[in-house]
Amino acid sequence: MPLDEIEFEAEEAMEKTVDFLKQEYRGVRTGRASPGLVEHVKVVIPAYGDTPMDLKSLATIATPDATMLLVKPFDPTTIKDIERALQEADIGINPQSDGRVIRLPVPPLSGERRRQIASQVKKMGEQQKVVLRNARREAIQKIDAEKKAGDLPEDDAKRGHDVMDKLTKTYEGKLGDLMTAKTKEVEEL
Numbered sequence: 001m002p003l004d005e006i007e008f009e010a011e012e013a014m015e016k017t018v019d020f021l022k023q024e025y026r027g028v029r030t031g032r033a034s035p036g037l038v039e040h041v042k043v044v045i046p047a048y049g050d051t052p053m054d055l056k057s058l059a060t061i062a063t064p065d066a067t068m069l070l071v072k073p074f075d076p077t078t079i080k081d082i083e084r085a086l087q088e089a090d091i092g093i094n095p096q097s098d099g100r101v102i103r104l105p106v107p108p109l110s111g112e113r114r115r116q117i118a119s120q121v122k123k124m125g126e127q128q129k130v131v132l133r134n135a136r137r138e139a140i141q142k143i144d145a146e147k148k149a150g151d152l153p154e155d156d157a158k159r160g161h162d163v164m165d166k167l168t169k170t171y172e173g174k175l176g177d178l179m180t181a182k183t184k185e186v187e188e189l
Contacts, residue, residue, distance in 0.1 A: 003146070003156050003159075003160050006160065007160065007163055011167055014136075017171065018171060018178070020128065022178065026039075028117060028186070033063045033068055033069045035056075035061040037091060037093075038055055038061060038071065038091065039054065040056070041086060042054065042085065045058070046081070058075070058078060059072055059102075066106075067107075068105055068106065069103070070101055070104075071095075071103075072102075079097060079099065079102065080097075083102055086102065093107070109186075118186050118187055132171050132172060136167070139160075139164050143164070
């Protein structure tokens with residue numbers, strides 16, 4: 001396998017890691033209402049079969065103000081199932097239904113809860129850093145295997161190692177920036 005192909009695969013894996021963390025952070029609760037809090041809640045509607053569906057595919061999710069989420073089902077007959085799924089999701093928000101829409105008042109976070117969420121944010125970021133380092137390790141193993149097989153000169157293998165180190169540092173920086181921004185957002189009053 002050529003060196004540039006190994007580098008491309010590693011960079012692609014690292015980019016996916018950053019994208020994954022961005023998606024995970026969308027579901028982390030902050031003091032503000034955000035559709036990302038509930039859009040991936042799985043809802044089972046018996047009339048549609050027993051396959052769990054994301055809430056965002058069953059309803060529109062709006063934020064009329066910073067402390068309220070509004071969930072309006074596309075099919076009004078599914079409102080009870082959606083309400084039950086939101087209660088079971090354990091997001092710390094009690095749904096209020098009027099038969100047409102579900103209101104989710106987002107209560108302010110206590111200082112203790114903010115610290116818990118901030119540590120959860122850090123933990124999620126650290127897990128993705130491990131994934132990033134695993135991608136680096138796999139790429140270096142491929143480079144070493146190519147060198148051992150004689151398909152890659154030693155100078156190119158050394159350059160490949162350096163490129164992997166630089167890529168890892170770059171993407172670790174991106175993950176660190178995401179962690180810092182989300183932690184700041186959680187701790188903001």
